[in-house]
Each structure stands twice: as structure tokens, then as C-alpha cells.
Amino acid sequence: MKTPVLCAVTAALAIGMTSAQAGDASAGETLYAEACAQCHGPKARGMASFPSLAGNDEEFIVSRLEQYRAGEKVGPNSGLMIPNAADLSDADIANLATYISTRFQ
Amino acid sequence: MAQKLSTRSFGVIAASALIAGLPITAHAASDAPSLKHTTVLSDLENPWDMAFLADGTMLFTEKCRGLSVRLPDGDVNHLLGMNGTEGYTTTADDLVCEGQAGMNGVAVDPDFADNRTIYVYSASTISDLRTNRVVRLTLNTGLTEVSNRTDIIKDIPYKQTASDHPFGGPGAHNGGRIRFSPDDGYLYVTTGDNHNSDLPQSGNSLGGKVLRIDGNGEAAAGNADATPEGFDPRIFTYGHRNVQGITFDPETAQPYVSEHGPWHSDEVNALVAGGNSGWDPRPNMAGRGDCPDHYCGYQPNQNEGMDPDDRRAYMPISDMKTYPDAMKPVWGNNGLSQGMSSAVFLTGDQWGDWNGRLAVSFLGIGFGGTPVGQRINVLDLANDGKSAQDATELPAPMGSARFRSLVQGPEGDLYTATDEGQIHRITPN
Numbered sequence: 001m002k003t004p005v006l007c008a009v010t011a012a013l014a015i016g017m018t019s020a021q022a023g024d025a026s027a028g029e030t031l032y033a034e035a036c037a038q039c040h041g042p043k044a045r046g047m048a049s050f051p052s053l054a055g056n057d058e059e060f061i062v063s064r065l066e067q068y069r070a071g072e073k074v075g076p077n078s079g080l081m082i083p084n085a086a087d088l089s090d091a092d093i094a095n096l097a098t099y100i101s102t103r104f105q
Numbered sequence: 106m107a108q109k110l111s112t113r114s115f116g117v118i119a120a121s122a123l124i125a126g127l128p129i130t131a132h133a134a135s136d137a138p139s140l141k142h143t144t145v146l147s148d149l150e151n152p153w154d155m156a157f158l159a160d161g162t163m164l165f166t167e168k169c170r171g172l173s174v175r176l177p178d179g180d181v182n183h184l185l186g187m188n189g190t191e192g193y194t195t196t197a198d199d200l201v202c203e204g205q206a207g208m209n210g211v212a213v214d215p216d217f218a219d220n221r222t223i224y225v226y227s228a229s230t231i232s233d234l235r236t237n238r239v240v241r242l243t244l245n246t247g248l249t250e251v252s253n254r255t256d257i258i259k260d261i262p263y264k265q266t267a268s269d270h271p272f273g274g275p276g277a278h279n280g281g282r283i284r285f286s287p288d289d290g291y292l293y294v295t296t297g298d299n300h301n302s303d304l305p306q307s308g309n310s311l312g313g314k315v316l317r318i319d320g321n322g323e324a325a326a327g328n329a330d331a332t333p334e335g336f337d338p339r340i341f342t343y344g345h346r347n348v349q350g351i352t353f354d355p356e357t358a359q360p361y362v363s364e365h366g367p368w369h370s371d372e373v374n375a376l377v378a379g380g381n382s383g384w385d386p387r388p389n390m391a392g393r394g395d396c397p398d399h400y401c402g403y404q405p406n407q408n409e410g411m412d413p414d415d416r417r418a419y420m421p422i423s424d425m426k427t428y429p430d431a432m433k434p435v436w437g438n439n440g441l442s443q444g445m446s447s448a449v450f451l452t453g454d455q456w457g458d459w460n461g462r463l464a465v466s467f468l469g470i471g472f473g474g475t476p477v478g479q480r481i482n483v484l485d486l487a488n489d490g491k492s493a494q495d496a497t498e499l500p501a502p503m504g505s506a507r508f509r510s511l512v513q514g515p516e517g518d519l520y521t522a523t524d525e526g527q528i529h530r531i532t533p534n
Contacts (some may be wrong), residue, residue: 038469038477038507041119047151047507047524048168048468049272076204079271079408080472 023058023091028099031092035084036100044104050077054104057070069093136458138533142502144281145520145528146175152522154282156211156223156511162248164223165521165528168207171200172225174248184251185225185242194250199229204239204274205297206263209281214320215290222320224292226416228263229256237261239283239294241320257322258437262312264299268398271368271407271472273300278365279349282447288358291317291325293341295348295362302387302400308336313384315348315362315376317341331379344381344431346402346422350448350511355461359490361435361466363448367402368472369413370422371438371445373465375490383423383431391427391429393419403425410473415442436484436493443478444468447510451483453517455533459483464499466521468506479505481521503529 033042046052053061067074068085069102075081088096146152151168158164163175171193172185179370180427186193187200187208200208205230213524214222221244229238239258242251264277272278278297298304298313305313316339317325324338332340350363360376367386374382388395405411405419423434438445447466451459462483469479485495501508507524514520519531 036116038471038479041525043148045526048275048509049277076267076270076272076274076277079403082408083410083473084471 023094023096025095025099025102027091028095028097029103031096032099036096039080044100051075052082053100056101058097058101061100062093065096066091108114114381119201131442133169134370137497137500138455138457138459140500140502141532141534143532144503145529145530146181147527149522149526149528151524152509152526153208154510155520155522155528156213157512157515158213158217159515161515163514163528164211164213164244165522166208166211166225167341168209169202171196171208172211172242172251173245176248178303181499182249184244184249188230193391195252199226199231199234201230202228202276204264204276204279205272206276206279206281209279210283210294212283212285212292215285215287224257224283224320225253226261226283226294226388227277228276229259231256232259234265235263237263237279237281237296239292239318239322241322256312257320258294258316258318260311261294261296261316262299262301262304262310264301268300268400270300270397271403272440273398280348282349282351284351284353286353286358286360287355288353289325291316291319293317293351293360295351296345297347298345298384298386298402300398300400300402300403302385302396305346305384305386306381308333308340308343311337311339313343313345314340315342315345315351315360317378323477327378328431331377333379340380342376342380342382342432344384344428346382346384346386349446350465352448352450352463354490355450355452357490361448361463363445364422365445366438366442367416367420367423368407368442369416369438370424370434371442371467372421372434372495373436373445373463373484374432380432381428381430383421383425383428385424385427386420391424410475413475414441433491434490435486436496439496441478442472444470444507446508449511449513449519451519452513453515457533462486463493464511464519466511468509468524469505469506479507481508481511499531502531503527 041047044053068081107179153166155165161177171187173183183193186196188198208227210226212224238256241255280296282295294316304310329338347365364372469477471477481499484493510522
């Protein structure tokens with residue numbers, strides 16, 4: 001029984017995860033394309049006045065999305081992010097954070 | 106009005122057609138030409154504007170990098186870099202970017218063949234406070250470098266600090282398109298209100314205006330006679346919010362602008378000398394109370410969705426009640442704000458029934474229940490040019506994107522720059 005757990009831990013460490021909540025990167029990719037890419041860009045490099053997401057770790061992304069979901073103002077685009085994050089589930093946030101942090105280094 | 110398709114629908118249609126290798130025909134309107142596309146440049150950083158020489162040479166700006174030129178054979182020379190860039194033949198450390206500001210518009214002098222003069226609009230740190238400047242340059246015959254920099258306008262206001270508004274960071278509402286009129290030969294410069302409610306109606310500020318100047322930055326003859334007494338003579342029209350598009354009717358030379366709306370009603374306006382576009386987001390007037398950071402531009406509820414009609418009643422973009430003589434909008438994007446960025450007339454027989462129609466581009470903004478709306482629309486203006494009798498979505502063969510700029514090339518094709526980093530060429534069959 002120990003082997004699968006060790007594998008999961010090893011995989012998590014290998015992609016630099018700091019959170020115990022490993023998201024589903026594939027689901028995160030789908031959600032990113034639907035809800036995020038139109039402002040942050042297909043490569044998450046940022047566009048216009050929308051910031052780059054590249055290089056952020058999973059924990060930071062989870063934290064930010066949870067703040068926006070709670071209606072907390074963080075930065076000048078909070079008016080856009082708060083309604084966008086309002087309906088995200090914990091799983092959605094975990095999936096997005098995993099996808100963004102691993103895909104856009 | 107022709108029925109519009111959703112962005113996602115078009116993406117799927119475009120992808121299917123590309124896979125099949127077929128040109129796409131608009132099914133939203135029976136009179137639309139078939140279109141194909143070529144990606145001219147990719148992996149750019151926020152390309153913002155383009156301007157062509159007669160042989161197809163294309164100057165283009167990138168908001169945080171600077172000015173480059175694409176030669177007809179496809180090679181690219183990097184001409185004028187901004188602060189922190191490398192690989193440009195000249196770098197100007199005062200040219201900076203933040204938020205919506207940076208290097209924006211580019212234009213070619215009507216007498217370029219004789220004077221090799223070009224112009225760019227850029228944020229600069231030369232003044233004590235940052236400003237936007239219109240910079241005149243000479244392009245050498247080898248198309249490898251620019252020289253003789255002269256800042257012909259130095260005092261277009263720039264938003265210095267963040268405020269409590271959507272998109273409220275520094276550099277916001279920065280305007281930035283520059284175009285020469287084919288009729289009067291003057292350079293028209295579009296600016297923004299900086300989230301500063303005092304600017305649009307002020308005759309002392311160049312913010313929230315369309316300027317009309319000559320190649321030395323001097324006021325065009327006729328401006329001062331048309332504007333209210335005491336206005337800066339460089340002002341052509343005033344009372345604007347954030348104008349990022351300007352173009353001229355190919356038959357009448359009537360200038361049209363495209364303008365970002367305040368959570369409702371992006372607008373196309375036909376400009377008249379001295380005209381007031383009716384934007385006045387000051388608090389404690391026109392039925393309004395106090396507003397966040399003295400700017401009512403997204404009120405009455407700037408952070409949450411609400412019916413655009415209710416917004417329009419509270420904070421109109423063209424306030425005809427307060428300013429009954431204001432310019433009446435030609436088109437209002439069906440009451441929605443979706444980031445209308447640029448405008449150009451399509452000309453030439455190759456466009457079929459679209460010859461002479463007005464194309465407008467959208468960045469897309471998904472807020473408060475409004476569809477994101479990334480697209481290019483083709484407007485059929487009424488004979489008098491004062492209203493739009495049809496708005497058809499151009500079936501963009503490359504799919505949807507944040508369409509920042511529209512320019513017609515010398516061969517008659519439509520070029521568009523996207524914030525995603527590409528410049529596409531759209532060719533009608």
C-alpha cells in the first residue's frame with residue numbers, strides 16, 4: 001500500500017508542488033481556455049493591462065483565486081476577477097492552479 | 106441587423122474550415138466576401154498598431170518594446186526600442202510602458218516619399234510627470250534606423266497612479282491612435298481621460314480629446330474657430346472617454362472614431378470640428394452623487410453586473426441631456442461595452458458588397474453578463490453617414506482574439522494586430 005502513496009508524493013515534488021491539494025491539470029487546461037485565456041493570453045504572458053501569470057507557484061494562485069472568490073480586492077483588475085472567481089469550486093481553483101503553475105513556468 | 110454568432114461558434118467554424126483548407130464565407134450576411142488569412146508575424150509582445158509604405162513595407166509597434174519594420178520579403182528590422190529593450194538600432198530610455206500605455210500608434214507622413222518622416226505615440230518620462238508624446242522620426246532609406254527625433258506633442262496626459270476603478274492601474278485610458286486625414290493632410294491624435302473626470306470637458310487639457318495638428322505639432326487651421334473660447338487650439342473634438350480608433354470615409358473624408366464604453370455602449374462617432382462627444386463623468390452633477398476617486402465612469406455599480414440600460418441612464422457616454430448639441434453616436438454596439446478598439450474603412454472592388462463599409466475591432470470584455478465579444482464587425486453606414494443600418498460579424502478566419510488594430514494594406518487586404526502577439530492579413534477572394 002505504501003508504493004502508490006510514495007509515487008504520488010514523488011510526482012508532486014517533481015513538479016514543484018507546495019500544496020497538498022493536487023489539481024487535475026487537464027481539467028484546469030479546459031477551464032483556463034474558457035475563463036482565463038481571453039485576458040491573460042493563451043500562453044499566460046498577460047495582455048494589455050492584464051498581468052502575466054507565468055512563473056507563479058500553485059500556492060500563490062490558489063491564494064489569489066480564493067481571495068477573489070471571497071470578494072476581496074487585490075489590484076486594479078479586482079472588478080473583473082471577483083465576479084469571474086465567484087462561482088469557482090475548490091476543485092476548480094486547484095485544477096487551475098496546477099495547470100497554470102506547471103504549464104507556464 | 107444581421108444575426109451575430111458567438112465567439113466560440115466562430116472559433117469552431119474557423120478551425121473546421123482551416124482543417125479543411127477552405128476559405129470561409131460569412132453566413133451571417135449573404136453579401137459578404139469569402140475570406141482567407143495569413144499570419145504575417147507572430148510571437149510579438151502586444152502589437153498595437155501598423156502603418157504601411159506604398160510597397161507593402163509595414164511599420165509596427167509593440168507596446169512595451171518599440172517600433173519595428175517588416176520588409177516586403179518578411180525580414181524585420183528593429184528600429185526604436187523602449188526602456189529595457191535590446192536588439193534595436195536605437196534605444197530611448199525615456200519611452201516606457203505600464204498598463205494600457207506604452208508605444209501605441211504609428212503613422213506615415215503623407216509626403217513620406219520626399220521626407221521619409223514617420224510618427225509614433227508613446228509614454229515618456231522626460232517631463233517631471235510622465236506624459237504621452239507624439240514623436241516625429243526620419244526613417245533611413247535602408248529601413249534600418251530612425252533619427253532626428255522631435256517630440257511634436259509633449260503634453261498628452263498620462264494616468265500617474267492607481268485609482269479605485271476597474272482597469273484602475275497607472276497608464277489607463279490612454280488613447281493612442283494617430284492617423285493622417287487624406288483630405289486636409291493633418292495628423293489626428295486620439296487621447297483618453299486617464300480616469301480623471303475633469304479632463305474630457307476641459308479646454309486646458311489634451312486628455313479625452315481628438316487633436317488635429319500638422320507635422321510640427323502646430324494646431325490645424327480651423328480648430329480654434331470651432332471649439333469653445335479658451336480651448337487649447339490643438340483640440341479638434343472633446344468630451345471623449347478613451348478613443349483607440351480613427352479612420353476617414355474614403356469618399357467624403359469624414360473622420361470616424363471608435364471609443365470604449367463605460368460598461369455599456371461602445372461608440373462610433375462621426376467627428377465635426379469643435380464637437381463635444383458628451384462624456385462628462387464628474388460626480389455631483391447630472392443627477393449623480395459622489396463617486397470613487399472623483400470619477401463616475403463605471404457607476405452606479407462599478408464592480409458588479411447590472412442592466413446596461415440602467416447604466417446608460419445614470420452615466421451616459423454621450424450625455425445629450427446635459428449637452429444637447431453633443432455629437433450623436435453613429436453606432437452604440439447595441440448598448441454593450443466589449444472593448445471597441447480600432448476602425449478602418451474597407452475599400453476596393455475585391456471586398457464586393459463590403460467595399461466602403463466600416464470595420465471595427467473588439468478586444469472583448471466579459472463582465473457582468475455581457476458576452477465577451479472578441480470579433481471584428483463590418484458596419485454598413487446609412488447614406489448620410491450618421492447611423493449604421495447593419496452590423497455584420499466578419500467571420501475571422503484565424504478565430505477570435507483580442508483584436509487591437511485594423512489597417513488596410515496598400516494591396517487592399519485587411520491587417521489586424523492581436524494582443525495575443527500576432528499580425529494577420531485577411532484577404533477577400
